[in-house]
Amino acid sequence: MFARKMRIGPVTRNITKLLDMKSMQKLDELSHFNPSPLSLRQFVEFGKIASEADSFDFLRREVPLRMANVMKEINLLPSVLLQMPSVLLIQEWYARSFMELCAFDGLPGERETLGKFVNNLAEIQRRHVNVVQTLAQGVLELRESHxxxxxxxxxxxxxxxxxxxxxxxxxxxxxxxLVLFGKEDEKAGAPPPVIQPNRIGVIDTDCKIKGLVEQAFQNAAFLCEEY
Structure with a gap:
């Protein structure tokens, strides 16, 4: 289920050089929708009862939809920032990942498809692992040159x-x-992960929020002082 449409104009500028016509049309279609808001409670309940096919059916539209919104917003950045090499690289990553995920549109949730989808999500995560640093580098490039x-x-x-x-x-x-349905450990011959009753996928239902927030604050403060 998707929220009301957002009225945004067609995608333009750099992204047109990275996508084919079909992908451009899909990007423009999806970018008119807001992402589906999900609470932690929904994550937990879904993780308890949902099948891999259910999760696949939701993610194969939701993740490209979120990417489409990001790609649309990137193209609204000042043109001088869009031309920074780091920002161009990020656009290439997003365009490639978007097209890979859209390839699953309309496919039945069969075992082979589900396996390919898991592998594709894992590859996209590896591709995007340095997005934060790369975008920060693009902003630094802009400040140094303009x-x-x-x-x-x-x-x-x-x-x-x-x-x-x-x-x-x-x-x-x-x-x-990936945590609920990934099978990379099995393929590598590793023993199955130990099941923890307080964990639903990546969510620890006994998580002590206060301590984690304090630790994150201290780490962020240290990094700011260093850099």
């Missing part, structure tokens, strides 16, 4: 906040699927 006014600075910061939140939520979706 004078940025306050309006442009605010626009970039607004985009970064939305981009990183979208990345976190999308990785949450893909990680959950």
């Amino acid at each position: 004078s940025i006014d306050s309006h442009t600075e605010n626009s970039i910061q607004y985009f970064l906040d939305r981009f990183y939140m979208s990345r976190i939520s999308t990785r949450m979706l893909t990680n959950q699927h």
Whole structure:
């Protein structure tokens, strides 16, 4: 189920050089929709009862939809930032991943398809592992080569906040699927993972939030002081 449509114009600029016509049409179609909001409770309940086919059926549209929204927003960035080599590289990663996921559209949830989907999600995660650092490098490249006014600075910061939140939520979706249904350990001949009753996929239902938040704050503070 998808939220109400967002009225946004066609995708333009750099992305047109990276996608074929069919993928461009799919991107424009999906970018008109908001991602489906999911609570932790929904993640837990879904992880308890959903089959791999159910998860596949949801993710093969939801993840490309989220990517389409990100790609659309990237193309709204100031043109000087879009031309930075690091940003161009990120667009290439997203375009490739988007086309790979769209290839599953309409396929039945059979065992072979489900296996290919798991492998594809794992490959996309490896491809996107350095997205945060690469985008930060693009912003640094811009600041070193151009004078940025306050309006442009605010626009970039607004985009970064939305981009990183979208990345976190999308990785949450893909990680959950990979942990619940991934079979890489079995293929490698490794013993099956130990089942922990307090874990539903990547979610620890006994997680102590306060301690984790304090630890994350301390780590972030240390990094800021260092760099």
